[in-house]
Amino acid sequence: MTELSPSLSGMRLLLGVSGGIAAYKSAELVRRARQAGAEVRVVMTAAAEHFVGSATFQALSGNPVRSALWDPAAEAAMGHIELARWATQVLVAPASADFLARYAAGMADDLLTTVLLASAAPVAVAPAMNQQMWAHPATAGNLQRLRQRGVSVLGPAAGEQACGDVGLGRMLEPEELVDALIAQQAGDRLRGLRIVVSAGPTFEDLDPVRFIGNRSSGRMGFAIAEQAALMGAQTVLVAGPTALPTPPGVQRLNVRSAEEMLRAVLDQIDAADVYVGAAAVADYRPVAPRSNKIKKAAEAIELKLIRNPDILATIAEREQRPFLVGFAAETEDVLRYARGKLEAKKLDLIAANQVGLPGSGFDSSDNEITLIWADGEMALPRASKRELARALLEQVAERMPTRDNND
Numbered sequence: 001m002t003e004l005s006p007s008l009s010g011m012r013l014l015l016g017v018s019g020g021i022a023a024y025k026s027a028e029l030v031r032r033a034r035q036a037g038a039e040v041r042v043v044m045t046a047a048a049e050h051f052v053g054s055a056t057f058q059a060l061s062g063n064p065v066r067s068a069l070w071d072p073a074a075e076a077a078m079g080h081i082e083l084a085r086w087a088t089q090v091l092v093a094p095a096s097a098d099f100l101a102r103y104a105a106g107m108a109d110d111l112l113t114t115v116l117l118a119s120a121a122p123v124a125v126a127p128a129m130n131q132q133m134w135a136h137p138a139t140a141g142n143l144q145r146l147r148q149r150g151v152s153v154l155g156p157a158a159g160e161q162a163c164g165d166v167g168l169g170r171m172l173e174p175e176e177l178v179d180a181l182i183a184q185q186a187g188d189r190l191r192g193l194r195i196v197v198s199a200g201p202t203f204e205d206l207d208p209v210r211f212i213g214n215r216s217s218g219r220m221g222f223a224i225a226e227q228a229a230l231m232g233a234q235t236v237l238v239a240g241p242t243a244l245p246t247p248p249g250v251q252r253l254n255v256r257s258a259e260e261m262l263r264a265v266l267d268q269i270d271a272a273d274v275y276v277g278a279a280a281v282a283d284y285r286p287v288a289p290r291s292n293k294i295k296k297a298a299e300a301i302e303l304k305l306i307r308n309p310d311i312l313a314t315i316a317e318r319e320q321r322p323f324l325v326g327f328a329a330e331t332e333d334v335l336r337y338a339r340g341k342l343e344a345k346k347l348d349l350i351a352a353n354q355v356g357l358p359g360s361g362f363d364s365s366d367n368e369i370t371l372i373w374a375d376g377e378m379a380l381p382r383a384s385k386r387e388l389a390r391a392l393l394e395q396v397a398e399r400m401p402t403r404d405n406n407d
């Protein structure tokens with residue numbers, strides 16, 4: 001079984017730590033970033049050293065920590081320009097009001113600001129300060145300048161502060177910062193692509209109050225749409241009936257029946273580069289739905305059902321077709337049936353999962369899937385639907401024929 005590759009693998013993270021009580025949380029940040037696969041080097045400002053010892057960061061990052069610009073031994077080992085070039089991502093956490101002012105002004109009066117000026121890597125800052133300092137127009141102006149220069153500003157959060165105040169100014173939690181870095185790292189993978197995702201169940205009406213539905217929660221498809229948007233794709237989500245919230249940055253189209261879903265998907269398909277059919281589309285619908293409620297009169301009634309159109313197969317028949325991804329939810333002989341569907345529906349990729357197991361499948365937030373394509377397959381270990389969605393989209397990016405994946 002393939003391990004899900006850590007989400008920050010390949011990232012060389014330069015973590016700047018400036019002076020603030022939140023600096024202690026940055027130790028945990030280093031640990032989590034490394035766990036996620038990043039290589040980490042820490043640069044501390046002089047003020048930061050009042051809050052946390054450099055030995056902590058050195059032990060956790062596994063690399064020497066630097067703080068002074070004028071340190072001949074450290075410069076001989078790795079010069080500050082070399083350090084600036086080494087980084088593929090810079091994060092300053094905590095970013096104090098003073099640091100933000102110096103960085104916004106383009107100063108180079110200590111090692112951290114000098115490295116920032118000399119680096120071409122994307123920069124994120126996680127401000128942490130007293131709420132009054134955060135609200136000050138000087139700080140707001142500095143932040144605006146930084147945003148205009150393409151710096152991403154992560155947080156701050158609101159809450160109780162070390163000084164006893166309550167308000168905006170708390171540094172985001174290490175976990176949230178690592179998530180933001182993951183999103184940033186993934187940002188370009190699907191940029192320029194348009195992805196249509198179908199999700200959820202379909203409801204086939206019998207009469208105005210009854211329908212035939214299924215147990216799909218829509219979570220897997222929603223997670224795919226969420227991650228696709230984070231990875232830079234223009235994302236359209238065609239959603240069957242579900243109460244799930246729309247993921248940020250995603251255009252949602254609500255539908256009810258299989259026929260409605262087919263129409264909505266076809267409307268979008270010409271402009272799409274990828275279609276992911278994650279919906280549990282009803283295979284049959286009532287032949288003649290009643291316009292009035294069916295009354296309880298007869299002892300037994302018969303229900304005649306007719307086949308619904310197959311959305312994936314319909315798209316596969318088109319001359320201009322996007323990259324097609326399907327799902328196969330099976331209760332037995334999972335891989336064999338899934339490969340059969342891959343071939344029968346002429347898909348590029350299918351995600352197979354066993355339903356009916358406790359703790360995975362429809363209602364669960366976890367799942368276990370195997371990705372199958374014409375000449376290969378990859379079993380993904382049990383993980384959250386969000387992580388599986390990422391891994392699936394990474395494979396889509398990998399297998400899309402027209403893209404150069406090394407850029």
Ligand code: CTP
Pocket residue numbers: 258277278279280281282283308309310311312313325326327328329330341
């Ligand atoms: N699918 C579709 N349109 C349908 C039925 C299914 O696009 N009318 C898609 C689903 O979104 C999924 C894939 O086909 O991506 C497989 O769906 P599944 O229900 O597992 O397979 P079926 O083709 O319906 O076959 P069966 O129910 O016999 O297993």
